[in-house]
Structure formats: C-alpha cells, structure tokens
C-alpha cells in the first residue's frame with residue numbers, strides 16, 4: 001500500500017541530499033520518479049540542489065493555488081506514455097508507471113496541496129515522499145509542514161547539529177549577520193537590502209540569542 005512520507009528537519013539537515021539519493025535508488029532499479037517543488041522557492045528556481053554539489057531539474061514547479069493532483073496526473077500520464085513508446089511491441093506497457101512522487105521544500109505547499117498529496121497516495125496509489133523544514137525562524141510551523149505532520153503515514157526527522165553539538169531543531173534568522181526574531185515567514189533574498197541567512201540551532205542556543213523570546217513574545 002502506498003504511503004505519504006514526511007521527512008523533516010531544520011535547515012542544513014541534508015533534505016535535498018536525501019531526496020536526490022532516494023531518487024537515485026529508485027532509478028538504479030529501473031523505476032521512474034517524478035520530482036517537484038513549490039514555485040515560491042526562488043533559489044535555484046527549477047532545480048533541486050544538494051550542498052554536496054549534486055543538482056538536477058524538477059519535473060514541475062507547483063504554483064500557489066495550483067491543483068496538485070491534476071498537475072501530477074498529467075506528468076504521470078507522460079511517464080506512462082513515454083514508457084509505452086520505448087518498449088518493444090510485445091512487452092506489456094502496463095508496468096511502466098511512476099514509482100514515487102518526491103517533493104522538495106514541501107513546507108511551502110498550501111494545506112490544500114498537502115491534502116492533494118494524500119489523495120495521490122490513497123486514491124491514485126502512488127507513494128509520495130515530501131521533504132521540508134518543520135518550523136520558521138519564529139519557531140512556527142510552516143503551513144505545508146503543519147498539514148504534513150497531521151496527514152503523513154510516516155514521519156522521519158533528519159537531524160543536524162547546533163553550534164554547541166546538540167541536535168538543532170530551530171532555524172534562527174540573521175539579517176546582515178545579526179539575529180532577528182520578527183519579520184515575514186519567508187524572506188526573499190532579492191527583495192532584502194541586507195543578506196538574510198539562517199543558523200540551525202538547539203532550543204537552548206536559540207533562547208539564549210533571543211533573550212528568552214519565542215515567536216515574538
């Protein structure tokens with residue numbers, strides 16, 4: 001039975017690397033995967049890039065408000081059609097299908113699009129692996145991540161280390177090298193005069209830097 005998997009972590013926990021490795025594992029067995037990501041992520045636009053240097057294009061970008069299930073169905077049909085064309089006539093084309101739909105930056109999906117992921121899994125029978133960041137720099141869940149935490153059959157935490165050596169669970173934002181604890185959930189680099197960066201942190205280090213403030217309070 002197909003399942004909806006959510007693999008989440010702080011920033012720099014190797015989510016894109018894990019996704020590309022999982023895609024490779026499928027393809028090594030001769031299976032087909034479809035890769036997608038929300039269009040809101042302007043960095044590297046239509047590619048998935050790991051910090052280890054591996055990069056590959058996505059099959060499609062997901063615009064806000066777009067019907068996730070309908071768009072995926074088009075790409076699934078394309079995979080099946082291409083598979084049928086590539087096979088010798090006497091072979092059975094019915095076994096060529098999408099083995100897995102993989103989503104990078106899944107925190108930027110809308111809750112409705114995550115609902116569609118569950119429909120793709122349960123009603124269309126295709127497993128979905130979604131990778132994303134659990135919370136924003138104010139420690140609030142991203143809308144897509146919150147819905148994935150509610151709906152996923154399987155949750156897996158990808159771990160990364162804080163500067164102190166503990167497990168990092170938060171993402172502190174720095175603007176021009178200084179920590180900030182207020183602002184928009186998504187900071188688009190191009191629109192900001194100061195460069196926005198993030199540091200993955202444990203709760204202890206986060207609260208030390210914020211002076212005890214959580215989510216602006």
Ligand SMILES: [Zn+2]
Nearest residue numbers: 162164202205
């Ligand atoms: Zn720490």
